[in-house]
Amino acid sequence: MRAVRTGTPQCLSRTSEHPWDFTSATTIPRRSGTPGAEEDTAGPAMGRGACPGLVAEPARPSSSRMTLPRPLAAGHRLGPYRLLERLGQGAQGEVWKALRLDRRAEFVALKVLKSALASNPARMAQFRREAERGVRLDGPSLLPVYELSTCDGHHFMAMPYVEGTSLREVIKSRLRDGGRAPRHFLTSLEEPDYLRAMTRILAKAARALGRVHDHRIAHRDIKPANLLLVHDRSEEVYLCDFGLGRDLEVATAEQMRDGAGTPMYMAPERLLRALADEIKCDIYSMGVTLFEAFTLQRPFQVPGHLTSSSLPAFLVRTEPRRPRAVCPGLPPEHEAVILKAMARNPSRRYESAYQLAADLERLDVSREAPAARAIGKRQVASGQSRPVAPKDRCLT
Numbered sequence: 433m434r435a436v437r438t439g440t441p442q443c444l445s446r447t448s449e450h451p452w453d454f455t456s457a458t459t460i461p462r463r464s465g466t467p468g469a470e471e472d473t474a475g476p477a478m479g480r481g482a483c484p485g486l487v488a489e490p491a492r493p494s495s496s497r498m499t500l501p502r503p504l505a506a507g508h509r510l511g512p513y514r515l516l517e518r519l520g521q522g523a524q525g526e527v528w529k530a531l532r533l534d535r536r537a538e539f540v541a542l543k544v545l546k547s548a549l550a551s552n553p554a555r556m557a558q559f560r561r562e563a564e565r566g567v568r569l570d571g572p573s574l575l576p577v578y579e580l581s582t583c584d585g586h587h588f589m590a591m592p593y594v595e596g597t598s599l600r601e602v603i604k605s606r607l608r609d610g611g612r613a614p615r616h617f618l619t620s621l622e623e624p625d626y627l628r629a630m631t632r633i634l635a636k637a638a639r640a641l642g643r644v645h646d647h648r649i650a651h652r653d654i655k656p657a658n659l660l661l662v663h664d665r666s667e668e669v670y671l672c673d674f675g676l677g678r679d680l681e682v683a684t685a686e687q688m689r690d691g692a693g694t695p696m697y698m699a700p701e702r703l704l705r706a707l708a709d710e711i712k713c714d715i716y717s718m719g720v721t722l723f724e725a726f727t728l729q730r731p732f733q734v735p736g737h738l739t740s741s742s743l744p745a746f747l748v749r750t751e752p753r754r755p756r757a758v759c760p761g762l763p764p765e766h767e768a769v770i771l772k773a774m775a776r777n778p779s780r781r782y783e784s785a786y787q788l789a790a791d792l793e794r795l796d797v798s799r800e801a802p803a804a805r806a807i808g809k810r811q812v813a814s815g816q817s818r819p820v821a822p823k824d825r826c827l828t
């Protein structure tokens with residue numbers, strides 16, 4: 433696939449994460465059903481005609497006598513793919529870098545459903561719908577799903593492999609907080625160059641989100657961990673992880689109020705489980721992502737004693753910090769874009785992700801804003817205005 437770089441192996445498995453950094457369908461207690469159960473009833477069946485490449489065995493009922501497939505390891509074969517290294521691990525399963533052995537030898541990323549979840553018809557349906565959405569979402573900065581398949585009891589989807597790392601790891605590396613992106617070019621850029629490059633990259637991400645919305649799909653888990661940045665200087669970015677995505681045309685009101693997501697990035701109306709405009713919610717999440725990418729800090733300082741279950745209520749009642757209050761060097765124009773994307777009142781937010789992208793593209797980042805010099809690594813390195821991470825848990 434164009435624009436996806438392949439190359440030397442890397443290890444992106446996550447360590448030292450805080451529980452509330454993870455996507456969760458259960459962080460906020462659901463009113464009814466099991467996590468992901470909504471996918472069982474929502475949306476069109478995955479028609480053969482619509483997704484000819486998608487094949488997966490139907491989920492089998494759970495049985496205590498059923499044997500789980502052997503755990504995945506480097507070197508294993510899954511159909512035409514040889515597993516090379518694990519790239520990530522989440523609630524739903526594992527993501528592996530693999531080599532396609534038939535046809536042409538190419539690297540791919542395989543998202544493999546956790547074995548324990550495969551016997552749950554609701555989770556299996558959720559996985560199938562994630563793959564179906566992936567098939568529809570081809571285009572710049574999006575990762576099309578090639579196929580959904582089953583092999584040796586493992587259910588997996590294949591997509592292009594991105595030689596890169598998540599924005600989250602880049603931010604952590606810039607903070608010298610154990611990020612796994614020491615060789616990503618953004619990690620070592622001087623502040624004004626970092627700001628310019630990040631602005632262009634996030635404009636592309638916002639455009640890609642606009643294309644997703646054009647398909648009447650909401651992502652519902654936009655955050656730095658779900659933006660993949662290509663290692664080289666191409667400034668390419670990919671939206672990944674449509675595991676919580678929703679087909680807006682078919683989702684019911686109850687499904688829209690499921691409370692699933694990563695609270696730190698969820699719009700207040702979603703945290704409240706109000707009937708929300710999911711497109712506006714994605715734009716809010718992109719706003720929080722902009723805040724974090726530009727300032728290296730998060731809009732909310734979460735008290736250390738807070739439990740995961742009380743986080744949503746805290747986020748709803750707390751005013752976010754202003755970007756320039758935590759990072760005085762950020763140009764006012766950047767702050768204005770972040771604040772508009774993150775407006776608490778959805779009607780004050782950008783109407784579309786394209787509008788957000790256009791504003792990012794318009795930012796006069798070419799001028800040498802004196803203030804920009806205070807942004808990012810040097811600011812952190814000099815110890816100025818670093819009221820965050822890791823001690824106060826903003827970026828741990």
Ligand SMILES: Nc1ncnc2c1ncn2[C@@H]1O[C@H](COP(=O)(O)OP(=O)(O)O)[C@@H](O)[C@H]1O
Nearest residue numbers: 444519520521522527541592593594598657673
């Ligand atoms: N296509 C890909 N190419 C390279 N790495 C990927 C790809 N897809 C996912 N990853 C890596 O795996 C991690 C987890 O993938 P993701 O789809 O976000 O699943 P999860 O549900 O576990 O969050 C990502 O943060 C990224 O580091």
Ligand SMILES: [Mg+2]
Nearest residue numbers: 522657658673
């Ligand atoms: Mg993810």
